[in-house]
Amino acid sequence: MRFHALRATLLCALLAAGCGGERITDLDCTHSPEVAAALARSEALRGECGPDVECRDKALADILAVRDRHPREIGAHIAVIQARPWVPDAEETSPWGPVRQEYARRLRERPDDPALLLLESMLAQAPGRRRNLLERALAVAPDFSWAHAGMASSLSAGKAPGEKAAALEHFEVFADACPGETSRLLRLVSRLGDSALFERWAPRLRIAIRPESDAFALLPELWSTELRTASPDRHAAVRERIAAEVAQLAALDRGDDRLWLGALEAGYELLGDDEGSGRVEALWLDRHPCDWSAIRIATARLSADLPAPPRDAEPAIAGAWGEAMLSQLDPLWHRCPASELLAASRFHALAAIEAPPEPELIAAGERLLAISAVRLYPSNPGAVAEVWIRHRAGLERVPALLEADLLDAGKRERERRERAENDQDLADAEASFLHRRLANSRLRALHALAGISADGAEAALAELAAGLEELATAASDPQGRQELAWTEAGYWHLRAEQALLRGEGEAALAAYREALARVPEDGAVQRAARAHWKHLGRPESEFVQWLAEARRRAVERREISQRVARRPVGVFRWTDLEGREWTRASLAGRTTLLNFWTTWCGPCVQEIPHLNDLYADLRADDRFVVLGVNLDENPGLVAPFAARQGIRYPVVLAGSAAMEDWAPDGIPLTLIVDPSGTVVWEQLGFGGDGSEWLAQIAAGLEAASVGTASPAAAPRS
CATH class of the missing domain: 3.40.30.10 (Glutaredoxin)
Known part of the structure; x- marks a missing residue:
């Protein structure tokens, strides 16, 4: 019994005054030095860590320790919320999971606690819920400055009459109460996008945010806000001032400081200074070669030197690109084996090769399944499944991957529904889920065909056909109609492959014709149809005529389907x-x-x-x-x-x-x-x-x- 009581006591201590512990009572903007430092660090984590999960987990642990030493200060809890994982999928496996559960439990126990309502509003995905939580907090504590800041931010994007004016009123309350919260004030001024407001606050912000100050990392947002709120005739003068401050910042040379490098990079980008950007990129590559930013720079340079071929490129062309890209990526990979961005890039390159070594392709897929900072479409399990199917590798593991992909689709739909503000948002969530289901059905059909099972593909193809009928009724905008055409073309391509497995040559040809009538420029379908035409012993000249007829049908379909509703x-x-x-x-x-x-x-x-x-x-x-x-x-x-x-x-x-x-x-x-x-x-x-x-x-x-x-x-x- 004493052991269980001790374990419960330790758990409560770890979870920041949970289990009925201390209330958050210090709600103003005065912070102890340690909390102020934690707040500043949490706001700079995007520059310090990017999406690096290990880096952010360590920072979160440090900030949690500060919060546990100052459980009554609202600033300590805000710092924790701001330090949560950048990548949503990482929340389930990081230290953030138990912390999130603890805050939810505390709010259930104290539903009218203004501090907990504020923290929950920072976590809410739906704007309407966020605003409701803030309104409840202000109903209990009308002078709660942080809730006013939240309302200013929430209302800044509103389009209803009076919302912008209300946002400015909430901003003024926060600004009067918290004149020293430079970063939050700048962020609100930026979100409000009001030129008169920026002109009024610019002198104070420029005093606090200077190249030589500790707040130099805020310079990019200050520069960007000034450019966005200035009239075009003032842009030249604003750019001159930014250029001078960027030069000052560069002259200070803060060594390997990531925030300094990030601010410089943003400054040169704002100015369109390619030479300056190149110098900063060289510093990133030299001083932090395995950081996310350095790997992003390195892979972007490789992509510029070796542009990826189109998705329907000849296999030999795609394979040559994959081999060349892999030869450039592997030295980086050996130097930075933990890089998730490199893992995704290597997987793409291996997938392009005509006959990659199966153990290497399997290992690359497993690595991609283990990461969360890089997300491929439709999901990492779905992307890995498609490549393994195409190369006939790991086919016995594909069903589990497709199940994981479908679960991910359901999770994304629930998240979008939670964020939905109106019927259109709900319709968009349903449409997105439908696309994911169709993509999953297509992969299941591909898997069956890869296993030489024409009959096994029938169930998936039937589901795909039913889904296409549903999609056709919802495809009312240009993008939807184009996506429908590509999805239908993919369906008919699969039907052609199924017919070939069954030895039904004419049925295969008819299916290829239907695919090309949707997307005549699809090179992969053209090649498959031409190969089958030759297999049937028919002359090339007749194929050219056959292809021209398919293209004519495609033009007719587009004239009907892409006509704009006036x-x-x-x-x-x-x-x-x-x-x-x-x-x-x-x-x-x-x-x-x-x-x-x-x-x-x-x-x-x-x-x-x-x-x-x-x-x-x-x-x-x-x-x-x-x-x-x-x-x-x-x-x-x-x-x-x-x-x-x-x-x-x-x-x-x-x-x-x-x-x-x-x-x-x-x-x-x-x-x-x-x-x-x-x-x-x-x-x-x-x-x-x-x-x-x-x-x-x-x-x-x-x-x-x-x-x-x-x-x-x-x-x-």
């Missing part, structure tokens, strides 16, 4: 890089092309030369407007990037917040708006064939200008 263009007020304002009213009476893009989007950059050509052709024609709509989070990057790329058409700065309203399905997105202000044409992605893409857009603009039906959108790459 809708009024949204309301906007954007400023371009020259300081001119653009609104819906200013474009009335003209046919307008809106191209949504970012500096970091590869296909977006590929479109730029073709948009330049289009602009050159239409510039003198007053009927048309070509407008680039940039969605970068940091608008300061756009002007220098546009200059380097030679963009000649007007570019407006809409900011990353506009992504949700204008391009929720992804970028690049191109809209054509007719003179009445109606969206009549829409294309997601860039097909890669610039001349065809340009011809379709030009035809769409001309058709919209005279009020005729516009052509179908081009396929996504």
Whole structure:
């Protein structure tokens, strides 16, 4: 009995005054030096550790020890919450799991405790629940400054009338009570995105956050916030000040300080200074060669030198790339065997090789299954299963992997449902789960076919067919229709493989034709169909005609399925890089092309030369407007990037917040708006064939200008 009592006492001590222990009573912003240091460390963990699980676990253990020595201070508990694992999957195996359970238990016992309500709000995934918890905390303790900070943050993203004003009011309460909480104040000013608020706070923030101060790690957020809140005509002056501070920071040379390296890296990136970025990358590689940041830099350089082939590339081409990439990765792997990023990169390279050594492929898959900081689609078990199936390796273990993949899909759906704020969010969660189920059914069919079991694949293919019918009813947007086409093409490819196993040659050919009628550019299906055609002894000339017919059918399908439902263009007020304002009213009476893009989007950059050509052709024609709509989070990057790329058409700065309203399905997105202000044409992605893409857009603009039906959108790459 005494042993069990002792064990319970120790457990309560470890879990921060649990089991009915001390309440959190010190709710203000005054912290003991040790707690202040723990708070600062928890806020810097992204720079110190990145997603490195071992690093974050050690930091969490250190901060837990501080909390246990100061159980009454709210700051100590906030530091613990901020130090939780970055990767959600790591929560189940890290020291965070028992801590999370303890906070949940304490809140059940004390449901009106404002401190516990605040901490739970920091953990809540659904914005509505987060706000409800904060409202309950303020109902009990109206002057609770940290809850006001939480409300300011929560309301800052709101779109309902009065929410932004309410957010500013909560911010002022927190700022008056906690003027020394520099990092939190800066973060709130950044989230609120109010230029007048930033101008008011900038002098105080600049005094506290200087290159030579202990708060230098906050400089990137300060720089980014100033660029985002400044009008375009002030960007040049802001960039000059940032450049001066980056130079000061670099001159201080803090050796191997990760936060210093991270701040420098962010500064050069904000400035678009490739030379400076290169110097910092060299420092990362030299001083922390096995850190996440260094491995990210090294693998990015390798990818630039050895671009991955398309997914439907010839096996020999993909294999040559895999061999070359592996030869470059292995020296890094031997130096940094614990790197999870390298583990994922090596797995990709091995998977591309035509005949990788089976023991090595199995070992690489097992390593990927053991990591949590890198997540592949549809899941790590699903990704490993697909590669093992393709190479006929570890087939006896694949069913367990597919079961794990399905469990993961269910878990993700529950998480999305918990975060759902409205019916659309719930519908998106259901659609995502449907895609995961279809991907799992496809893998089960592949597994059966790999085991030379045509009949065994039937159940999975039947499930896939039923799921496709369900998906077809839900695919109402361009991205959904394109995903449907690719999924249907995959289904018919599997049907062809099943028919070949059964010796049904004509049925296989018919299935290949159905696949190519969905995605005619799929090289893997084309190769399989051509090989089967030759096997049947038919002439190549007839295959060319057969393929042309499949492509014609694909065009007809797209003309039907990708026709845009006409809708009024949204309301906007954007400023371009020259300081001119653009609104819906200013474009009335003209046919307008809106191209949504970012500096970091590869296909977006590929479109730029073709948009330049289009602009050159239409510039003198007053009927048309070509407008680039940039969605970068940091608008300061756009002007220098546009200059380097030679963009000649007007570019407006809409900011990353506009992504949700204008391009929720992804970028690049191109809209054509007719003179009445109606969206009549829409294309997601860039097909890669610039001349065809340009011809379709030009035809769409001309058709919209005279009020005729516009052509179908081009396929996504």
